[in-house]
Amino acid sequence: MRSPTRDILDHGLFVKRAALRARGWSDGHLRGEVNRGTVVRVRKGWYSVPSAPPSAVEAFRIGGRLAGLSCLKSYGIWTPTTGRLHVSVPSAARGLRRPTDMRARLDVLDGVRCRVTWSDDAIDGRGDCVWRTSVHEAPVRILHNHDRVTAIVCLDAALHSAQENGVGIIRDDLGWIFARAPPRVQSWRDEVDGRAAAGGETEFRLKALAAGIPFVPQPFVSGVGHLDGQIGPSTFVEIDGKDWHDDPIAFEVDRERDLLVASQNGRTLRFSYTLLRKQWGLCVRAMVTALEYDYQREPSAAFPPFHERMLRARHRLG
Numbered sequence: 001m002r003s004p005t006r007d008i009l010d011h012g013l014f015v016k017r018a019a020l021r022a023r024g025w026s027d028g029h030l031r032g033e034v035n036r037g038t039v040v041r042v043r044k045g046w047y048s049v050p051s052a053p054p055s056a057v058e059a060f061r062i063g064g065r066l067a068g069l070s071c072l073k074s075y076g077i078w079t080p081t082t083g084r085l086h087v088s089v090p091s092a093a094r095g096l097r098r099p100t101d102m103r104a105r106l107d108v109l110d111g112v113r114c115r116v117t118w119s120d121d122a123i124d125g126r127g128d129c130v131w132r133t134s135v136h137e138a139p140v141r142i143l144h145n146h147d148r149v150t151a152i153v154c155l156d157a158a159l160h161s162a163q164e165n166g167v168g169i170i171r172d173d174l175g176w177i178f179a180r181a182p183p184r185v186q187s188w189r190d191e192v193d194g195r196a197a198a199g200g201e202t203e204f205r206l207k208a209l210a211a212g213i214p215f216v217p218q219p220f221v222s223g224v225g226h227l228d229g230q231i232g233p234s235t236f237v238e239i240d241g242k243d244w245h246d247d248p249i250a251f252e253v254d255r256e257r258d259l260l261v262a263s264q265n266g267r268t269l270r271f272s273y274t275l276l277r278k279q280w281g282l283c284v285r286a287m288v289t290a291l292e293y294d295y296q297r298e299p300s301a302a303f304p305p306f307h308e309r310m311l312r313a314r315h316r317l318g
Helices: 004-010 017-022 027-036 054-062 068-074 108-112 137-145 148-163 173-179 183-191 199-210 248-263 273-278 280-297 307-316
Strands: 014-016 040-043 046-048 085-089 101-105 114-118 235-240 267-272
Touching: 004 014, 004 017, 004 027, 004 046, 014 017, 017 027, 017 046, 040 054, 040 101, 046 054, 054 068, 054 085, 054 114, 068 085, 068 137, 068 148, 085 137, 108 114, 114 137, 137 148, 137 173, 148 183, 148 199, 173 183, 199 235, 199 273, 199 280, 235 248, 235 273, 235 280, 248 267, 267 273, 267 280, 273 280
Parallel strands: 085 114, 235 267
Antiparallel strands: 014 046, 040 046
């Protein structure tokens, strides 16, 4: 059965009043739907539905669409936590509104919670409107606006999402993305990997390599499965987020996997996100000590020797 709600959902989530009228809905009918709460007026002459993502509504009310971190998150791709809404608006945009009030102009104070980028690829005047940039454009904006670790974490996550049959990017897309990124970030492309299952793993990999510690993402151990990383012939690492760590079932699964690794003459070092970000020196010391013991016990042909890197890591620790 047709309804304004169905027409809005079928034609882009945000639909212009003129487009709804062309489909046979009068202004009186639309006002009645708004009063009943089945349709939402998000901007002058534009309508949506109550189930629309709040971030998308706020971006559209401003006068643009989701971009950057906010866009990737809307596709279900892992992103670092941010309290700011990332919005792309047309380069010639005028009359931008506050994200929570379509009657008030965008205020300088809104910059605390909104990052607005002016771009020629943002909303046009079509009746059926796209409410977020493409999954390929989002990393371009991230490369323009964010630091190296954030950008590589997001690119890794987008690659991994596609590998898991979700929305994302493939390795061939990196050429298109970096061609639209500034010169200062071009060297970051070589650090994009895509194997990590979570952003914390990519962050750990980048910091470990910078400290001179080898890191192979997602090694496979027979009888155990994939682990987050391998740093030596028999030394593995697991990086636990808070949600996973606080799950009692996950806690038991982790301990069983650790024992299975130990039964094959290996060891697993576990790191939380808090340790990664607040006690990195302690993490490095633990890994260096484990590696020294690892190579003394098992000079490795199966795992590349990184003796010089290990010495460099020890030197950095004094």
